[in-house]
Amino acid sequence: MNNDMxxxxxxxxRQLNEDEVYTFSVVLCxxxxxxxxxxxDxxxxxxxxxxxxxxSAVYDHEPSAKNQVARIYSCSCEDVPGRKTAYRTQYRRxxxxxxxxxxxxxxxxxxxxDSGIMKEVSVGCAVSKCTCSICGKDMRLSECSHVKGRHYGGKICCCVLSDPTDAYEWSFTAVPSQRNAGVTKSSVKKSFGETEPFSEYISELRKEAEEGMRYxxxxxxxxxxxxxxxxxxxxSELLEKMTSLLSVEExxxxxxxxxxxxxxxLPIGMQSRKREPSPGDKASLIGFDI
Ligand SMILES: [Zn+2]
Known part of the structure; x- marks a missing residue:
């Protein structure tokens, strides 16, 4: 505790004594x-x-000074023995x-x-790289044709966040104690260097990008x-692999x-028109039913 103080x-x-502070640990991400x-990564x-x-933490989602009551004074990365990530590497937090x-x-x-009601934390940070886990290209610049959440050769496509440049806030999300009781859970709110008033614009862009990916x-x-x-x-496996590399036009x-x-x-009379997929379509809804 002396080192902590x-x-x-x-x-x-002013110099604080041990009995003047309450300390706790929190999983940030x-x-x-x-x-x-x-x-x-x-x-x-x-x-x-x-x-x-x-x-400092922002409590009650208001970044006013009176709400900045908790502050991180030290941080460490720890491996959790026996726990793997969804992409089968050592889990680290x-x-x-x-x-x-x-x-x-x-x-x-x-x-x-103390009662464990405030367990969930979200963080705000900026990262400079957001690369595709399959091809390593930048996903924000739409340089790759892979779709987040889909599997390619048994490997899940996701966006790898690296090279953080700023960590500007963390905040509590109050959850009812009976839900998630005993669970330390972290949800991550990330941004890519843009803060208010651009966040709304950026989230619109992200929504459009996601719709584009679904299309x-x-x-x-x-x-x-x-x-x-x-x-x-x-x-069909080869077709799937080939088509994953093509642009929308191709x-x-x-x-x-x-x-x-x-x-x-097909014999005349049995021919039908193909329906254009709409942006609202989900890939999983289109089955390979032939
Ligand atoms: Zn890719």
Whole structure:
């Protein structure tokens, strides 16, 4: 605790004693795939370990000074023995040690921390690289044709976040104690260097990009299906692999060529028009039912 007090006192205006602070540990983020199908690489966690020291928590989602009551005073990366990530590597997490000055204003917060109600944390940080786990190209620049969440040769495609440049906040998300009881869970809110007022614009762009990816996945599935219908003599696995490398224009051309060939095989009267996939289509809804 003495060493901890030394670190804590680097941030306080006056020397605080052990009985004047409440300390706790918090899992800030890890190297596992999150709900956005993204994950930090191990080097990013090492860098965030440095960046998060001294960063205050934003409580109740309001970044006003009165809410900045908890501050990280030391950080470490730890491997959890026996636990693997979804992409089968050693699970690693970034754990921050934080302190809160004990006073009337922080009493409720300390009670909630003690009771385990405040367990979920989100972090705000900026990373400079966002690469595809399959081909290593930048996913933000749409340089690659892989789709997040899909498997290629048994490997999941996700966005690898690396080279963090800033860690600007972490915040608690209060969850009911009966839900997630006993679970230390971290959800990661990331941004890529853009903060307010651009965040809304960026999230719009991301939404559009995701819709585009879904459209492309649907088009790819249609092309594979048309290739099978056309009996082009290409295995579906090979078709899938080939089409994953094509652009939207190339996929459309190939899909149309296959469709034409497939229709030529049908007797007149049985030919049908192909429906264009719409951006709302989900790739998984288009089954390979032939
Ligand atoms: Zn890729």
């Amino acid at each position: 030394e670190l804590i006192n680097k941030y306080s205006r 890890d190297n596992d795939i999150d709900r956005d199908i993204e994950h930090f 191990d080097a990013a966690l090492d860098k965030l370990k440095e960046l998060f020291v001294g960063v 970034l754990v921050g040690k934080a302190y809160v000055p004990i006073c009337d204003a922080t009493k409720d917060m300390i009670d909630m921390l 492309k996945a649907a088009l790819q599935a249609e092309t594979v299906k048309a290739g099978i219908s056309a009996q082009a003599g290409i295995r 996929l459309t051309e190939l899909r149309d060529a296959f469709t034409k060939k497939a229709q030529a095989r």
